[in-house]
Amino acid sequence: MKNLNVKIVGLGEGGARAVSRMMNSHVGQKISAGFVAVGNDENLLLTTATRTNIFLNRDAVTVQKNLSEALEGANFVVLVSGLGSTAAARAIPLIVSHAQSHKARIVAFVNLPSKLEKPARHENAAVCLKQLAKIETLFAVPAEKFFLFRLNRKEISLKDLFTVADEIFCNGVKNFLDALAAEKNFDVLKFGDASFCYGEAEGIDSALDALKAALKFPALDLDELKRAAKIFIRVTGGELFFKSTADAAKTFFRDEISAVKVVWRVDKDSAIVNKVCASIMFTRPPAVQATKSTFPSLKNFLGRFQP
Ligand SMILES: Nc1nc2c(ncn2[C@@H]2O[C@H](COP(=O)(O)OP(=O)(O)OP(=O)(O)O)[C@@H](O)[C@H]2O)c(=O)[nH]1
Ligand SMILES: [Mg+2]
Numbered sequence: 611m612k613n614l615n616v617k618i619v620g621l622g623e624g625g626a627r628a629v630s631r632m633m634n635s636h637v638g639q640k641i642s643a644g645f646v647a648v649g650n651d652e653n654l655l656l657t658t659a660t661r662t663n664i665f666l667n668r669d670a671v672t673v674q675k676n677l678s679e680a681l682e683g684a685n686f687v688v689l690v691s692g693l694g695s696t697a698a699a700r701a702i703p704l705i706v707s708h709a710q711s712h713k714a715r716i717v718a719f720v721n722l723p724s725k726l727e728k729p730a731r732h733e734n735a736a737v738c739l740k741q742l743a744k745i746e747t748l749f750a751v752p753a754e755k756f757f758l759f760r761l762n763r764k765e766i767s768l769k770d771l772f773t774v775a776d777e778i779f780c781n782g783v784k785n786f787l788d789a790l791a792a793e794k795n796f797d798v799l800k801f802g803d804a805s806f807c808y809g810e811a812e813g814i815d816s817a818l819d820a821l822k823a824a825l826k827f828p829a830l831d832l833d834e835l836k837r838a839a840k841i842f843i844r845v846t847g848g849e850l851f852f853k854s855t856a857d858a859a860k861t862f863f864r865d866e867i868s869a870v871k872v873v874w875r876v877d878k879d880s881a882i883v884n885k886v887c888a889s890i891m892f893t894r895p896p897a898v899q900a901t902k903s904t905f906p907s908l909k910n911f912l913g914r915f916q917p
């Protein structure tokens with residue numbers, strides 16, 4: 611996309627921690643993305659890697675002014691947050707309204723609060739989701755899904771769980787921004803209520819294995835992918851990668867997973883050496899049976915959210 615001006619905004623303590631991790635992993639560096647943390651707690655924000663920090667405990671006029679300054683010139687805003695966050699519930703309406711009036715697109719990578727978290731967290735999440743129904747793309751992952759990445763552990767703390775969340779969002783945002791930077795038409799990357807997965811394989815021509823690894827991504831609901839109406843797949847290898855080897859991955863996907871038209875992008879990336887990476891993003895199908903859902907009320911809500 612031409613003239614891309616991206617701001618990556620972490621909301622609340624969790625969001626601030628997640629974007630700090632992204633900065634440390636050089637996510638968004640190629641496109642000179644800016645990083646912003648927004649939170650209630652000044653002490654915490656002072657420890658994050660972000661230079662632009664917005665404190666929500668100031669008066670409303672100051673908060674609005676600081677947010678507008680932080681987002682100035684952005685045509686793309688990436689939100690990262692645990693949606694149970696009080697900071698997110700307060701800041702998301704302001705950010706969505708700013709983005710709408712400045713014609714900036716928004717994509718959000720968020721975790722829905724765990725069932726074990728207190729009701730106030732779920733109330734915050736409901737406030738946020740109402741606003742996020744207006745944005746271009748929402749990747750919302752229920753916190754319970756993060757357990758699936760640690761099934762081999764005897765015990766897992768909430769802290770471990772959020773380390774998993776931060777790693778997944780770090781990779782998810784990286785894959786999204788890499789695709790965005792290579793894309794001329796943004797609408798290709800507009801998914802509405804969306805899901806993502808990724809995988810990689812060793813060997814310069816392992817496109818099929820990388821795709822199969824992506825299909826084993828623990829948080830992926832394969833049934834949702836099979837019923838998705840819009841699917842985007844990006845396969846990337848190093849300088850020695852033969853793009854034609856991705857044909858086997860394309861055939862496998864068409865025959866085994868989904869016959870709908872898939873947008874494929876096969877690219878080389880000099881930052882990758884001896885492996886191939888596959889990333890899949892797709893629009894989730896509307897929920898068939900709300901009773902089967904882990905989060906019936908949220909899923910009903912999201913089921914109405916279309917790109
Ligand atoms: N990705 C991620 N999510 C987190 C982390 N810690 C907590 N969360 C999730 O984020 C939600 C919001 O928590 P916080 O980010 O602490 O919220 P806050 O805005 O700082 O402030 P309070 O609501 O006052 O705690 C929680 O409901 C958790 O589900 C984290 O380190 N990483
Ligand atoms: Mg907190």
